[in-house]
Amino acid sequence: MRNEVVFYLNGMRTGVSGAESAWMLSDYLRYERGLPGTKVVCAEGDCGACTVLVARFRQGRFLEYRSINACIAPVYSLDRSHVITVEGLKRPEGLHPVQEAMVRAQGSQCGYCTPGFVCSMAGMVDSAKRKGCSIDAKMVRNHTTGNLCRCTGYEPILDAGCSLDPGKIPNLASLYSQAPMEAEFGALIPSVCVGTQDAPVFVPATLAEALRLRVDHPGAKLVSGMTDLGVLTNKGKLVPGPRIALHAIDELHxxxxxxxxxxxxxxxxxxxxxxxxxxxxxxxxxxxxxxxxxxxxxxxxxxxxxxxxxxxxxxxxxxxxxxxxxxxxxxxxxxxxxxxxxxxxxxxxxxxxxxxxxxxxxxxxxxxxxxxxxxxxxxxxxxxxxxxxxxxxxxxxxxxxxxxxxxxxxxxxxxxxxxxxxxxxxxxxxxxxxxxxxxxxxxxxxxxxxxxxxxxxxxxxxxxxxxxxxxxxxxxxxxxxxxxxxxxxx
Ligand SMILES: Cc1cc2nc3c(=O)[nH]c(=O)nc-3n(C[C@H](O)[C@H](O)[C@H](O)COP(=O)(O)OP(=O)(O)OC[C@H]3O[C@@H](n4cnc5c(N)ncnc54)[C@H](O)[C@@H]3O)c2cc1C
Ligand code: FES
Ligand code: FES
Incomplete structure (x- = not known):
């Protein structure tokens, strides 16, 4: 098993091992990588301030970029993926069109929720491009259901979203070259063991491997999307200990x-x-x-x-x-x-x-x-x-x-x-x-x-x-x- 989680962060190769591999991604970004654009407010998946975009590598290719809550996503769950944060949306030539739209529509006041809205709407643009549809208020509302703003009011944010023309915005996959990432991910040993001696995290790549781990580590908690377990972890209600994460097993997907x-x-x-x-x-x-x-x-x-x-x-x-x-x-x-x-x-x-x-x-x-x-x-x-x-x-x-x-x-x-x-x-x-x-x-x-x-x-x-x-x-x-x-x- 590989003893390092490997993912790309705004196009940069990132390897994480030891205790940090079980940190929530939001903490890792803010405190280890100096990327404080990803905010943490509720730490329960409810407010969306921690939204980032993730493309997972599965069966030899990248899937589309999707918004997730970084506050309940442990770093090990990002193995073999590309993470784009609000900082990574900005290109050397200027702001991302979603960021520009938020500025134009005055969609931000204190700014705490803004990175989350921007990432959700960047994901929405990609989704509209895939479906070949334009963006209307209903679509903006649906894609930002998981984002709360307590000071701007939602009208300017809706205006920003509705002003976006998917036909004129490059898709997220074009922001960073995926070829080197795919080459590296394709060559990696797929299963991973990280964490610490007391709290190892196993990420098996086959069902048989996972079932053997179930026998060898009877107390280990099975981990899937972490949306229930992540909240319990952040509330201190889940006893730390061994974990068997199921996300690398292709047949379960x-x-x-x-x-x-x-x-x-x-x-x-x-x-x-x-x-x-x-x-x-x-x-x-x-x-x-x-x-x-x-x-x-x-x-x-x-x-x-x-x-x-x-x-x-x-x-x-x-x-x-x-x-x-x-x-x-x-x-x-x-x-x-x-x-x-x-x-x-x-x-x-x-x-x-x-x-x-x-x-x-x-x-x-x-x-x-x-x-x-x-x-x-x-x-x-x-x-x-x-x-x-x-x-x-x-x-x-x-x-x-x-x-x-x-x-x-x-x-x-x-x-x-x-x-x-x-x-x-x-x-x-x-x-x-x-x-x-x-x-x-x-x-x-x-x-x-x-x-x-x-x-x-x-x-x-x-x-x-x-x-x-x-x-x-x-x-x-x-x-x-x-x-x-x-x-x-x-
Ligand atoms: C903000 C927020 C809103 C939510 N809204 C809703 C809602 O509207 N309705 C609702 O029903 N729920 C809701 N939930 C709860 C949660 O999202 C769901 O229950 C979700 O489907 C859990 O799936 P998961 O993959 O994230 O599970 P995890 O959190 O990874 O695991 C949940 C449990 O299932 C076990 N488990 C997972 N996969 C397997 C497997 N293959 N074999 C054996 N055991 C397994 C785990 O060991 C754990 O005990 C919400 C959660 C949050 C944080
Ligand atoms: S901090 Fe509120 S959803 Fe993550
Ligand atoms: S701009 Fe302050 S919370 Fe949205």
């Missing part, structure tokens, strides 16, 4: 489709899932639009969301009703990788963060069966963007001859885990579609759940939300069935 299933690799990030499933599961893809921010979704993985096992994890209600199965790998006694397939209902055992998952296993992929079912996914949160669910509702169903068939229902935020509602499923299948049917199911669900009270809402409020979400589902079904919906309004 792939997704595929056959006649029966979509197979999404555990390391596929949520922005890729949003695109990959847009055609077949548009309801889920749309729900991901209000999941976190672009920076988070460029790092966070579907596997990490499921394995974090939060009762308010946003993908889990969909995964439950879609009846997915999980592929779990372990190293067999004969030295061969063994795969176990387990259905989602058996996998989620019901207690808080209680999963059918052994300490020597790794989730490799999620299989989503294709079907002609409809889906309804509702997320309620205190604000629309960049917020965690208070209560989430998911339903899968078919409408046949005025009745519902194949109903599966799941609720997040009302119990120790994301739960199914089998009694209400049966109830909804038992009668003709009509307002009374949904009223009965809504009343039953409200009476059955017993949520906790916390900062996001009291138990009573959550119970009312559950009822209203069932009624909202009723509106959706009635409308699809061609029936008047006014009787079942929330």
């Amino acid at each position: 792939s997704w595929s489709e056959d006649d029966g299933y979509f197979r999404i690799g555990a390391r596929v990030c949520l922005s890729e899932v949003e695109d990959a499933l847009a055609g077949s599961f548009p309801e889920f893809s749309n729900m991901l639009k209000i999941f976190a921010s672009p920076q988070i979704k460029h790092s966070a993985t579907l596997g990490g969301n499921l394995m974090n096992a939060s009762p308010i994890g946003d993908s889990t209600p969909f995964l439950r009703v879609a009846e997915v199965s999980l592929m779990l790998a372990r190293m067999g006694s004969s030295g061969q990788v063994e795969i176990r397939e387990v259905g989602i209902d058996a996998f989620i055992k019901g207690g808080y963060k209680e999963l059918d998952f052994a300490g020597d296993e790794i989730l490799t992929s999620i299989r989503i069966p294709k079907s002609d079912h409809h889906y309804a996914l509702f997320k309620t949160s205190t604000r629309k963007d960049l917020d965690i669910s208070t209560v989430a509702f998911a339903a899968r169903y078919r409408i046949r001859n005025g009745r519902l068939e194949g109903v599966r229902l799941a609720l997040g935020g009302v119990a120790a885990s994301v739960i199914r509602m089998p009694d209400e499923e049966q109830m909804l299948e038992s009668g003709q579609i009509g307002s009374g049917l949904f009223m009965r199911a809504a009343d039953s669900a409200q009476a059955r759940v017993n949520p906790l009270s916390d900062v996001r809402g009291s138990s009573t409020f959550r119970k009312v939300l559950v009822r209203n979400l069932f009624l909202k589902f009723g509106d959706r079904v009635m409308s699809e069935a061609g029936l008047p919906v006014s009787e079942v309004s929330v």
Whole structure:
């Protein structure tokens, strides 16, 4: 294994080993490299002041540049990538067009948030160029969901973003020559061991290697996109110790489709899932639009969301009703990788963060069966963007001859885990579609759940939300069935 993390920083080769390799990138940039343009405000992935652009080298080539939060990205996760910070966007001949636009539109006052907005918008320009589209206010808003400004006000920032013409701005890959980086990355030993003796960080390049490390280091924490673990680390809630990072294992990054299933690799990030499933599961893809921010979704993985096992994890209600199965790998006694397939209902055992998952296993992929079912996914949160669910509702169903068939229902935020509602499923299948049917199911669900009270809402409020979400589902079904919906309004 290589004992140095190697990446390029604004075109300069950078090697990091020892304890620094586990620092967050923002700290490394500011305190080790003298690049204070990358700011740190929340250190939780919420404000975007630490946004930088990263192109990862995978399977012999660079992927596109994507914005990420440097405050929750450990240096080792940048191995074999090119990082561009706000300082690196400026060229000898002048400011980057996004920087110029912010100056022209007076998009900055104290300036603390500005580098983050500039990096997010530079990533947006590249994305618009790839899609061949122009930039409008909606696009600027979507790409800066993860950036907060407390003093300028957003109008001048929006004006700056809307003034950008992707056709006239060079793409990020043209700012620095990628050829020498590719040549070096292609020749490197792909797996890495860095960190310290007490807290080694293993970055295996194959699944077999990772599974052997699972056996040899039973206490090591698996690390994926770090969006949950990075926050815990910064809050001092994650005990320092050995880590096994999964980002260098190519097979975990792939997704595929056959006649029966979509197979999404555990390391596929949520922005890729949003695109990959847009055609077949548009309801889920749309729900991901209000999941976190672009920076988070460029790092966070579907596997990490499921394995974090939060009762308010946003993908889990969909995964439950879609009846997915999980592929779990372990190293067999004969030295061969063994795969176990387990259905989602058996996998989620019901207690808080209680999963059918052994300490020597790794989730490799999620299989989503294709079907002609409809889906309804509702997320309620205190604000629309960049917020965690208070209560989430998911339903899968078919409408046949005025009745519902194949109903599966799941609720997040009302119990120790994301739960199914089998009694209400049966109830909804038992009668003709009509307002009374949904009223009965809504009343039953409200009476059955017993949520906790916390900062996001009291138990009573959550119970009312559950009822209203069932009624909202009723509106959706009635409308699809061609029936008047006014009787079942929330
Ligand atoms: C600002 C912010 C906003 C957020 N918004 C949302 C939101 O709107 N909705 C929401 O649901 N979540 C949200 N999150 C939480 C987080 O982004 C997601 O849970 C994310 O999907 C976690 O994925 P990850 O790859 O970053 O996981 P990590 O943080 O790397 O890991 C999470 C857990 O999963 C385990 N794990 C990861 N991969 C595997 C694997 N392949 N096999 C076995 N175990 C594994 C890890 O050991 C760890 O316990 C937010 C987080 C932040 C910081
Ligand atoms: S410092 Fe706020 S998102 Fe990183
Ligand atoms: S300019 Fe001060 S926080 Fe945005």
